[in-house]
Amino acid sequence: MRKFSILDGLAANNISDLCQGADNMMWFATYNGLSYYDGYTFHTFRDLPDNQDILSTNRIRNIFPCTNYDLWCVTYDRRLYVYDTRLCDFVNIEDQINEKFNIHLYADKVYPLSPKASWITTADHKYAIRISEKEFTDDNPKLIMGGTKSLPSGNIWYITADKKGREWIFTDKGTHIYGTKFTTPIPFKWFRQVGNTIYLATTDGRVAVFDETRNHISMIPMPEGVTKINELKNTGYQLLIATNIGVVVYNPRTFKSEVVSVQNPNQPVAEVKKIYVDSKDQLWAFTDGMGVTIINPNTLEKKWLFADQENPALRTVSEKYFIMEDEHNTLWMIPNGGTFSYYDRAKKELVPYVLQSNSQGNASIPRITKYVISDQKILWATGIHDLTQINFKYHEYTLSQVENTESEVRAVTLDHNRNYWDGFISGYLKISNDQHQKLGYITPSGQLSQTPVQFSTCGIYALYEDSQEYMWIGTKGDGLYLLKDGELQHFTHNPADPYSLPNDRIYDIVSDRQNRIWIATCGGLAIAERVNGTYRFISNRNKLNWFKNGLCQRLRRITCTNKGTILVATTDGLVTFSDEIKDYSKIKFYHSNHIIGDTASLMASDVNYTLVRSNGDTYISTLGGCLQITTSKSLLENNIRVEFVKNINQDEGIVQSMIEDNAGNIWIIRESSVDKFNPNTGKIDVFGPNDFDFHMTFTECRPFHDPSTDKITLGTPMGSITFDPKVLNKTTYQPKILFTSLHFNGEAHTIPILHRSNIVIPSDKRNLTITFAALDYTRKYQTYYAYRLEGHTPEGVWIPLGSQNMIGFNRIPHGKYILKVKATNTHGVWSKYIAELPIEIEPTFWESILGKVILFILFILGLGLVFYMYNNRQIQKLSHDMSVLKNHFFSNASHKLRTPLSLIGGPITEVLENEEGLSEEGRNLLTLVQRNARETYQMVNQMLKFDNNSNFYEDGGLDKDSHVIQGNGEIEDSNAKNYIEDVALDSAEEFEKGEKDITILVVEDNADLRTFLDTILRKDYNVLLAENGKRGLEMARKFVPDFILTDVTMPIMDGITMIHYIKQDSNISHIPIIILSAKASLEDHLKGFEEGIDGYLTKPFSATYLKGRIEAAINYRKSLQQELLRNIHFEDETQTSHNTTVQNKAEEPQRITIGESTISIQDHTIKKVLKFVLENISDPDMKIDDIAQAMGMSRSVLYGKIKNAVGLTPIDFVRHIKIMKAIEMLRDTDETLTSIAFAVGFSDPKYFSKVFKKEMGIIPSEYREKNK
Known part of the structure; x- marks a missing residue:
């Protein structure tokens, strides 16, 4: 039962009317609007100050549900409205009717007969209105005035429709079927259709049957004395009539009537005001006297019943006669002068029932003024205030409680006399017979008391009757009791007695096949052993080989199987062992617990309950709500294998206990529900707290099943309940x-x-x-x-x-x-x-047709723009490709033309400048050739302007910083000096040219040009020739030349690749390189300089300019060598160690100081040579071969490497280093000349002075004197 008020969303606490709509929605007319309840929340409809004004008042008097789901509403001032459930708003029908008929409608009742017809009666009884549709037409609605043929009187008692849809109008002046010719002046008030037969009755005792074939009524004679009829009902084909002399039972087959008087000493009133026929065809008759009378219409047996509450404050009365039958076929009623009760069919008596709400302080309902019974047989009632919903739960169970005290049950059992024993957590022990009638309470002395007496100060948690009819009683904290025939024994834990109970908290007691009593305690397992007329207890305190390491000491349940296996549920896992025991100290216990990561182990180690079915299947529940079934062939093994019972919903709570019924179903007891599980089909039916009275929950009590009746007894916080599992089934209701x-x-x-x-x-x-x-x-x-x-x-x-x-x-x-x-x-x-x-x-706009059209247009425009940009890019790309092709063409033409032009102009110039004895005519002819060659140069340069001046790149654009050759780009002998770099340092000395001490490697694929270059260079240098890059690389590695002049475009290996390999080779990477090529673009220049070349010359070239560039490059290298050698001296090691970390020394190149500046030695080989010489400078036997071996190269390669790097032979370089070291020691120390000579590797001081003088121009002693 639940009470609703304005706090729950109801429009007002005062309910004026209530009904259930055709869609099963519950509607409530209140003093402050119209509300509906959907099972979750209330929703209210009314006029609000800031909303449209439709209702004349929010106080609604009556509501009438239509078959089309709308609702007729009559307000307190009798204005008529329709609540339209499609518009979800009120419609003012009355104003439309008043305007149509020029009347003032004063609505009384509405009779919705079908979707097409509703009748409206008025409070002034002047007329009635029939309306078939909400849309008004000329014929709809119809105003029917009282006193006409269609409406004998405006005082309408009742309007209804029969099974054929005929509309019957009952008034105080006659009866009429609307739309037919049938009219009778007899004022029938009661209507009953039995099959196809229609019975009519008046209030003054007349009954008739309607003949539809003739549109005629035939009167049925009533027994003598019938002067008043209050109601018509039927049971089967028999007509039941409530009259002033009792209930008249009319049999249409025999045309006989019998009168059943309801008068008796307790109820002398004869007139029956109301009759009710239940599902068992039993007749219930209400009078103005006390109680109610039940009548069997077949045998005419009757019984007067009455029920009332001893406490008047708990009574519930009704202003109307109240009787109903719920979906479980339980009859509920309020007998006249009594209280709310239900009919116990087994005892054939009324049982008073207190209507108490589970909310709002368990308040009772004193009065029912209005009520409606919904399609689920739910009672919706209102009294003085508020709304009450009464769900009639499954009631075919018995509840055993302790009067006026806490009734939580923790133990139940049935003894050999078929008496039920209930152990309460409050310490009471109650006994009831098999009809659940109280026999009494067990006192502390073992006697039976009719009044509640506490058996123990501690809760009773275990009850078990053994084969000798002894009742074992286990308590939580008060030990164990043994009761038989009023004799009581008490056993407790005694620390001084090892054969006493291991603990006073007892949770379970069972017996095995040998009738041994096993006891689950909070201190481990115990066995009751009878000795000399009393009992002692075998446990881990004496002979039992139970776990002694603190494991499995808190036991919950013990289960004994028919095959001799005993299962013990503990908080530390499941223990199993065999009941075939000869020596308690030799019992073999098997232990199963949860194993992390093993899904076939127990879900948790805290085992709550075990159940062994009749077929041997074993179910285990663990704390956490999980239920598992064993899959191991034997229970006598460690870590039994299990699997989940998948249909069990873990979210419903912990599985507290289980029991099997006679049909093999397992009843799973949870905290707030009872689940019926069919192991064969996997089907599970859940019966929750609302399936029983009082929102009942359940305790951890071990359930009891009586095989003889198949009834199950459970423990609850409100007592023990016993029910028949066969009648507890799921509802078949189909909700809309x-x-x-x-x-x-x-x-x-x-x-x-x-x-x-x-x-x-x-x-x-x-x-x-x-x-x-x-x-x-x-x-x-x-x-x-x-x-x-x-x-x-x-x-x-x-x-x-x-x-x-x-x-x-x-x-x-x-x-x-x-x-x-x-x-x-x-x-x-x-x-x-x-x-x-x-x-x-x-x-949205963009999803609409117009938006899509605009998007399509924008897409087309965008697509056109893309195509335009694409075509434009293609045109640009085509133009670019054409420019690249043109550039490549000119570049190739350059390569093909420049080399021949070089071979024409170069030799002629050499001949004109160097050959003597030329005749004047010969010189003129050669000059003519030279001039035309120059004009050809100019034409090539004009043709290659994109390659030279424009510097066109493949990615488009011009290089703003590109170098533009002066004039027409031709380098002549007369202006060659303008293009030779001034590479000499300001402090460089003039070198005297040696006699061919420089070797140049020329790499050129054109044999004529290669011969020409050899001719013009051989005068000043040793020349090596190579026809391609591969051959040039081999010769560079073999001969280590002082200079390399190379072309770019060559077969086998081009010049750029050859340069790359040279620069990667540490032995020859120091060699300066100049490119001489016909490829003159900036891109070609950049490729060369990226590889580390020293210069880039294009063909055709001036021989004078070429030789000048080579000489400048060589002189620049020599000036660096001489500058380095002249200024070399060494930093102090101590200072260096302070200023430079080990890591920096390893990462930075070896550094020497020159004056006040510093030069980094980047050449890896020279660094290693310098380091080796410094480390071995005092060794007079140090040889060049030792240095070459340390460097990992041959003597010749070392020679070329050092010669190119510093301009000295290896011997001279080593000697120079020694002299520099000696100079430092002369300047910075006071050591003797002999010591200094030995320190720098000279074994003869005189030879040291000679070498020093040759190097420095003065002897060491003079140097020291000058530099003091």
């Missing part, structure tokens, strides 16, 4: 689903939708929530939902929502959809009804 509201995210108010034909979602409100409800008012414990969105969800797919009765949508694409929702009833059975709601999502 109704969409209730729509809420746009970000907005404060929700929009009711109910029976709207569709909803349209604006394009800017696509984030929304739609709420719905399965109209099952019994409970919501197992109500689940699923939905699909037609047009979006894949066909056949339903999306589960669990128990959530709303769907949130986020950015639904525009379009038309149908939202479908299905639900289960309160036992998880899917309903056949599916709610459908068409949804139209309005498109």
Whole structure:
């Protein structure tokens, strides 16, 4: 039972009317508006100050549900309205009727007969109105004045329709069938259709039957004395008539009537005011006297019944005669002068029942003034205030409690006399017979008391009767009791007695096949052993080889199987052993617990309960709600293998206990539900707290099953309950689903939708929530939902929502959809009804047709722009490719033309300048050739202007910083000096040219040009010739020349590749290189300089300029060598160690100081040579071969390397280093000349002085004197 008020969302606490709509929605007319309840929340409709004004007042007097789901509403001032469930708003029907008929409608009642017809009666009894549709026409509605043929009187008692849809109008002046010719002046008031037969009755005792073939009525004679009729009912074909002399039973087959008087000494009133026929065809008759009378219409047996509460404050009375039958076929009624009761069919008596709410302080309901019984046989009642919902739960069970005290049961059993024993946590021990009638309470002395007496100060947790009819009673803290025939023995833990109980907290007691008593305690396992007329206890304190390391000391349950295996559930795992025991000290215990990562082990080590079915299957529940079944062939092994019982819902709570019924079903007891599990099919039925009275929950009590009756007894906080599992079944109710509201995210108010034909979602409100409800008012414990969105969800797919009765949508694409929702009833059975709601999502502007057209146009424009840009890029690319091809063509032409022109102009110039004895005519002819060659040069340069002046790149553009050759780009002998770099340092000395001491390697694929270059260079240098890059690389490595002049475009290996390999070779990387090539583009120049060349000359070339560049490069290298040698001296090692870290020394090149500046020695080989010489400078036997071996190269390679790097032979370089070291020592130390000579590797001081003088021009002593 639940009470609702304004705090729960009800419009007002005063309810003026209530009903259930055709869609099963519950509606309530209040003093402050109209409310409906969908099982979750109340929703209220009324006029608000800031809303449209439709209702004349928010106080609604009566409501009448229509078959089309609308609701007729009559306000307190008798104004008539319709609440339209499609518009979700009130419609003022009265104003339209008044305007049409020029009347002032004063509405009384509305009789909705069908979707097409409703009758409206008025309080002034002047006329009636028949309305068939909400849209008005000339013929609809119709105003029918009282006193006419169609309406004998405006004082209408009742309007109804028979099975054929004929509309019967009953008035105080006659009866009429609307739309037919049938009219009778007899004022019938009661109507009853039995099959196809229609019975009519007046209030003054006349009864008739209607002959539809003739439109005629025939009177039925009534027994003598019948002068008043109050109601017509039937049971089967028999007509039951409530009269002033009792109940008249009319048999239409025999045309006989019999009178059943309800008078008796307790109830002398004869007149029956109300009759009710239950599902068993029993007749219940109410009078103005006390109580109620039950009548068997077949045997005419009767019995007067009455029930009342001893405490008047707990009584519930009714202003009307109240009787109903719930879905479990239990009859509930309020006998006249009595209280709310139910009929116990087994005892054939009324049992008073206190209507107490589980909310608002368990307040009782004193009075029922208005009520309605919904389609689920739920009673909705209102009294003085508030609204009460009464769900009639399964009531075919018995509840055993302790009067006026705590009644939580922790132990139950049935003894050999079929008496039930209940052990309470409060220490009471109650005995009841098999009819659950109290026999009494066990006192501390073992006697039986009719009043509650506490047996123990501690809770009773275990009850067991052994084969000798001894009752074992285990307590939590007070030890163990043994009771038989009023004799009581008490056993407790005694630390001084090893054969006493191991602990006083007892949780379970069982016996095995040998009738040994096994006891589960909080101190381990114990066995009761009878010795000399009393008992001692075998435990780990004496002979029992139980766990002694603190493991498995807290026991919960013991289970003994028919095959001799004993299972012990502990907080540290499951212990199993065999009951075939000869010596307690030799029992072999097997232990199973949870193993991390092993899914076939126990889910948890804290085992709550074990159950062995009749077929041997073993089920284990662990703390955490999990249920597992063993898969091991034997229970006598460690770490028994298990698997999960998949159908069990772990979210419903811990599996506290289990019991098997006669049908093989396992009843799983949880904290708030009882699950019926069929192991064969895997089907599970859940019976939750609302299936029993008082929202009942369950305790850890070991359940008891009586095989003889198949009844199961469970412990609850309210006492023990015993029920028959065969009659506890799932409901078959099929709830309807109704969409209730729509809420746009970000907005404060929700929009009711109910029976709207569709909803349209604006394009800017696509984030929304739609709420719905399965109209099952019994409970919501197992109500689940699923939905699909037609047009979006894949066909056949339903999306589960669990128990959530709303769907949130986020950015639904525009379009038309149908939202479908299905639900289960309160036992998880899917309903056949599916709610459908068409949804139209309005498109945004860009999703509309116009927007799409604009987007298409923009797409076409964008596509055109892309094609335009693409074509433009293609044109640019084509132009670029043409320029590149032109550039390549000119470059190739350059290469092909420049070399021959060089071979023409160069030799002629050499002849004209160096050859004597030429005749004047010969000189003129050669001059002519030279001039035309120069003109050809100019033409080539004009043709190659893009390659020279424009510097066109493949990626487009010009190099703004490119060097432009002066004039026409021709280098002549007369201006060659303008292009020779001034590479000599300011302090460089003039070198005297040696006699061919420089070797030049010329790499050129053109044989004529190679010969010409050899001719012009051989005069001053030793010349080596190579015809391609590969050959040039080989010769460079072999001869280590002082200079390399190379072309670029050559077969086998080009010049750039050859340069790359040379620069990567540490032995020859120091050699200066100049490129002489016909490829004159800036890109070609950059490629060469990236590889480290010293110069780049293009063909055709001036021989004078070429030789000048070579000489300048060689002189520059020599000046560096001489500058380095002249200024070399060494830094102090101590200072260096302070200023430079080891890491820096390793990473930086060896450094020597020159005056005040520093030069880095970047050549890796020279660094190694310098380091080796310094490390061995005092060794007079140090040879050049030692240096070459340390450097990992031949003597000749070392020679060329040092010669090119410093301009000295290896011997001279070593001697120079020694002299530099000696100079430093002369300047910075006072050591003798002999010591200094030995320190720098001279074994003869005189030879040292000679060498020093040759190097420095003065002897060492003079040097020291000058530099003091």
